[in-house]
Amino acid sequence: MTVPGRRSSTFSRLLRHGFTDPSGAERLLDVPELSALRGDSVLLDALGATADPDLALRGLVRLAEAQPETERQTFTTTLLSAKPFRDRLLGVLGASEALADHLARHPRDWESLVTYEAVDLHPGVAEFERGLAEAVDAVTLRVAYRRCLLAIAARDVCGTIDVAETAAELADLATATLRAALAIARTAEPADAAQCRLAVIAMGKCGGHELNYVSDVDVIFVAEPVEGADEAKALQAATRLASHLMRICSETNIEGTIWPVDANLRPEGRNGPLVRTLSSHLAYYQRWAKTWEFQALLKARAVAGDPELGAQYIDAVSPLVWQAAERENFVPDVQKMRRRVVDNIPAAQIDRELKLGPGGLRDVEFAVQLLQLVHGRSDAGLHSGTTLDALAALAAGGYVGRADAAQLDEAYRFLRAMEHRIQLYRLRRTHLVPEDEPGLRRLGRSLGLRTDPVAGLNKEWKRHAAVVRRLHEKLFYRPLLDAVAQLAPGEIRLSPKAAGQRLEALGYVDPAAALRHLEALASGVSRKAAIQRTLLPVLLGWFADSADPDAGLLGFRKVSDALGKTPWYLRLLRDEGAAAENLARVLSAGRLTPDLLLRAPEAVALLGDPEGLKPRGRDHLEQEVLAAVGRAGDAEQAVAAARGVRRRELFRTAAADLIGSYGTEDNPRERDPGALVDRVGDAVTDLNAATIAGALRAAVRAEWGEELPTRFAVIGMGRFGGHELGYGSDADVLFVHEPREGGDEQEAARAANRVVAEMRRLLQLPTADPPLLIDADLRPEGKSGPMVRTLKSYEAYYRRWSLVWESQALLRAVPMAGDRELGERFIELVDPLRYPVEGLGEDAVREIRRLKARMESERLPRGADPTLHAKLGRGGLSDVEWTVQLLQMRHGWVEPGLRTTRTREALRAAHAAGLMAVEEAQTLDEAWVLATRVRNAVMLVRGRPGDTFPSDPRELAAVGRYLGYGPGRVGELVDDYRRITRRARAVVEELFYGG
Structure with missing residues (x-):
């Protein structure tokens, strides 16, 4: 009785x-x-430390x-005295x-x-x-198995x-159990055991x-078969032994079951024979096996029966496993298989599925196995069937980032611990997280989460699942994987001689220099x-898919040297x-981007960000430039x-232009070259406008502080x-100013002229960057006229003196800074x-045509081919514009779309208005568009x-690659250019010259 x-x-x-x-x-x-334990505080403390104290006490009573x-x-004495x-x-x-x-x-069994x-x-x-040695049948084996499992x-x-x-x-317990079950089967069928x-x-x-x-x-x-035995009879005997082994482990009796033995991973699955000879296995794998079967064989390990035969099997199939990545579509096939698994999870279970669901254990295992199979062809250190060991080897070999591997390791351990504790409760095969609060509470406490175990469990589970999902997407769908998988085994680790031969075959003009670059990049144990050894075999192929592989590799070495101590780069x-x-394409396409x-x-980082290559708007650029100018110590800085x-x-x-021109796997090439031209035109214009705004601010600050004595616009x-x-x-620019209210006009003019001179000086300072030259020759009176005028001065000039070509030039006038x-x-x-009321008179039209004809005859460079000059040649930019x-x-004046x-x-507006x-x-x-792209x-x-098109064959080939013409198609490019511009010139003759 309990005392009141x-x-x-x-x-x-x-x-x-x-x-x-x-x-x-x-x-x-x-x-x-x-009774002997009643009131013992040590016992209560020990019960309170368990996952479920109520469950522990009920079990203890039983x-x-x-x-x-x-x-x-x-029993009670041992329980009280022996803490372990x-x-x-x-x-x-x-x-x-x-x-x-x-x-x-x-x-x-508590004694164990x-x-x-x-x-x-x-x-x-x-x-x-x-521990299993005394088992003589299925029942005693189950009891002994559970005793070992208890420990x-x-x-x-x-x-x-x-x-x-x-x-x-x-x-290891499963291995011992399979051996014990096979021994029981052999004892029961000694005649079968003797044949095979x-x-x-x-x-x-x-x-x-x-x-x-x-x-x-x-x-x-x-x-x-044993020596002298008939193969067919030996296989029948072996099948009976194997079947008996499976029944011993799988069937349920008074002691329950051990676990099902599943032989469905064998060749042909359930439809294939349960037992095959080694040669039959190999014949199947060499001719009929699917990709997933080699992935499964990655974990194959001989555990029971004839040890010599088991070792022979592993030795025979291992090379096939590490050749699997060379199969056509290997990487996409593995990726599709993982997606199919997720798609087949019942919707009601997907959020509770610890193993197969997104962010689950299978995400880790598939990512690790795919990386192993791709890179393990050339690195035997990755040949492990154990997920965490393989993950550690991938990190040690540089195939996975150390931080990523550490996060993945931690998450996998936590999820496996959850899986273990869920299954341990009733020893049932399940991967579903419990829905009931007692089950979640017991699970959380079993993992050491004692303060609010349900909330703590959900928080940790979701955190680790999110890490797994993120890293699975990053590693499992890594574009480099498919590229590495497509390399022949010999291309991954090359001897110097083989490397030289491969480089020459890939189109490297100077294989010896290329080898020196490779040695500098990839030698050593760091x-x-x-x-680098992982990257280079693939990069070499990408460089080779350009007009100048040597330049691409040299550029990569230079960039790698410049960023060699930067941990994020590789x-x-x-x-x-x-x-x-993307980097390979950019480095091997020409000189501009490598120089930049x-x-x-550090701009390499832009190539890995899906948003990194999107152009930034004018306002954003101008804000950044003006902020940088504001922080600088003087105008030059x-x-x-x-810059x-x-x-x-x-x-x-x-x-972005180069990568868009090369295209992607999903979009082999930008379908509208005009979109690339427009993107470049907008981006470079906005950038130059922001730079000019920065130069203007720097010039003003150098002498006048924050405000110029006159209002000023570019x-x-x-x-x-x-x-x-x-x-x-x-x-091309015009400069305009207007004295501030009450200001001195002469002082305003001097300030405006000085600021123009200072802007031009600053922008013309020596630099290795592409220059930004500002040209004011389209101003009134051209080179003879003042560099900057007031708004009134412009008004007076244009009212009295303006020529038709100046009105034409003003068609493109727009404020920039x-x-x-x-x-x-x-x-x-x-x-x-620029849009004169009632349009142009015939005299003005004739004058424009005369100026155009004069420009064609006088400005085309001597010796230039008029059919191939992008600006002034036949059907080129000038003709169209x-x-x-x-x-x-x-x-x-009557069609707003033309303004x-x-x-x-x-052009679109002219067509819409019915003018062409x-x-x-x-x-x-x-x-x-074509002429603009040629110049770019x-x-x-x-x-x-x-x-004009370059005369150097390699440069011309590179221009061709940019324009979408592969190796050996440069002649086709030139022919196409002439054909397209010839047709354009015919339209110009009709519309500009009046037929």
């Missing part, structure tokens, strides 16, 4: 110790069998009640209802938990075999072994030494060298998206800072105003000149501007 007053005290103590049913616990503590009277005193035993026993009882049932049926010696703490297969669970829940050691011990040699190959988690508490044990059986190329391929990158190597932004953004634009003209700048274009309101007023001033501009001046500074936009047929608009647009390509390839 004691009840409330015990009740409170039980609550504090984690009991959820303290009243029931009080009744259980009062049973006669626990075990105590099951003890014979003669044994009860020994007490923690082990109660830990198991609080975590596993199924093992409590086993102890209740076999009350003497008493021993606490080194051999007991870390048993191997031999120790487990001794593993005790070490696990007490933290004596970690989750990986637990999984390894479970695999039978080996049992463990697969899956058993083969990988990472078994669960309850899991199918996947096996493959291989057999050979982690950096290891990652990780980026290995891990992030298409960064490595070597002056700003300010312009240097602005730094321009350098990075030019690289961003050029890289007007973009020509291609600058048309948002059609190329990489090597000058910026400085005082916005003043710039807008300038545009209002010039609109009537003058045609469009004539239409704008003649019809802009644009952009050539292509004006759709075929004519398309012909002019195609020629204009020349600048990208040569690093300096040009209007």
Whole structure:
């Protein structure tokens, strides 16, 4: 009986110790069998330390009640006096209802938990075999198996072994059990045993030494006849033995089951024979096996039966495993298989699925296995069937980042621990996280989460699952993987002689120099060298897919040297998206982008960010440039800072252009070359406008502080105003100012002229970057006129003296920097000149045509081929632009769509207004886009501007690659250019010259 007053005290103590049913616990503590333990605080403390104190107490009562009277005193004395035993026993009882049932049926088995010696703490297969040695049939084997399992669970829940050691011990126990079951089968069928040699190959988690508490044990059986025996009869005998072994382990009897033995990973699965000879296995794998079967064989391990035959099997299939990545579509096939697994999970279970769901254990295992199979062809250090060991080897070899590997290791251990504890409760094969609160509470406490275990468990589980999902996406779908997999084995690790031959075959002109670069990049035992050895075989192929592989490799070495001590650089190329391929394309496409990158190597990071190559808008750029100028100490430093932004953004634009031209796997090439032209034109125009704004701010600050004594604006003209700048274009401008109210006009004029002179000086300071030249020759009176005028002066000039060519030039006028309101007023001033009411008179039209003809005859460089000059040649930029501009001046006053500074936009408007047929608009647009791309390509390839195709064959080939013409198609490029521009010239003759 409970003494009055004691009840409330015990009740409170039980609550504090984690009991959820303290009243029931009080009744259980009062049973006669626990009389010796009643009131013992040590026992309550030990129960409170278990995953489920109520469950542990119920199991303890059942075990105590099951003890014979003669044994009860020994049991209770041991429980009170031996802390290791007490923690082990109660830990198991609080975590596993199924093992409590086993102890209740076999009350003497608690004695197996008493021993606490080194051999007991870390048993191997031999120790487990001794524990199973007395088993003579399926029933006694189950009892002995559960006794061994009891000891593993005790070490696990007490933290004596970690989750990986637990999984390894479970695999060793499974190995011992398979051996014992085979021995029982042989004893039962001695005639069969005498006819054949039978080996049992463990697969899956058993083969990988990472078994669960309850899991199918996947096996493959291989057999050979003994000397002199008939093969067919030997295989029949081996099949009977294998079948008997499977029944012993799989069938349910009074002691339950051990685990199902699953042989469905064998050749042909359930439809294939249960047992095959070694040669039959090999014939199947060499001719018929699917990709997933080689992935499964990665974990194959001989565990029972004839050890020599088992070793022969492993030796024979291992080379096939490490050749699997060479199969066509290997990487995509593995990726599709993983997606199919997720797709087949019932919707109601996917959020609870610990193994197969997104962010689950299979995500880790598939990612690790795929990396192993791809890189393991050339690195035997990756040949492990154990997930965590393989992950560590991948990290050590530089194939996975150390931080990523550490996070993945931690997450995998936590998820496996959850899986173990879920299965341990009732020893059932499940991977679903419980839904009920008691189950979640028990699971959380079993993992050491004692403060609010349910919330703590959900938080940790979701955190680790998110890490797994993120890293799975990063590693499993890494673009570099498929590229590495497509290399022949000899291409991954090359001898110097073989490397030289391969380089020559790939098109490297100077293989000896290329070899020196490879040696410098990849020699040594450093982690950096290891990652380079992973990257270089693939990069060499990407460089070779260009017009100048040697330049690409040299550029890569220079960038690698510049960023050699930067930890993120090689990780980026290995891990992030298409960064490595993008870098290869950029470095091997010509001189401009490598030169820019070597002056700003940190810009490599842009290549790994999906958003990194998107152009930034004018406002963003101007804000960054002006902030950099504001931080600078003097005007020269300010312009240097602005140039730094321009350098990075030019690289961003050029890289995006080159990568868009090469295309991606999903989009082999940008379908609309005009979109690339427009993107470059907008990006370079915005960038140059921001740079000019920075130079203006620097010039003003140098002498006048924050405010110039006059309002000042920069007007973009020509291609600058048309948002059609190329990489090597000058910026045509006009400068306009207006004295501030009450200011001195002469002082304002002097300030305006000084600021223009200072801007031009700053922008012309020597630099290795592509220059930004501002050209003011389109101002009134040209080179003879003042560099800067007031708005009134412009008004007076244009009213009295303006010539038709000046009105034509103003078609592209748009404010670019400085005082916005003043710039807008300038545009209002010039609109009537460029879009004259009632259009142009015939005299003006004739004058424009005369000027065009004169320009063609006088400005085309001597000796230049007029059919191949992109700017002034037949059907080139000038032809198209003058045609469009004539239409704008003649019809802009009545067609608002023509009032644009952009050539292509004006072409679309002219067609919409019925001023040209759709075929004519398309012909002019195609020629204009092609000529613009030719000029951009020349600048990208040569690093300096040009209007004609390069004469150097390699440079010409590089221009061709940029324009979409592969190796050997340069002649086709030139023919196409001539054909397209010839057609454009015919349209120009009709529309500009009047037929």
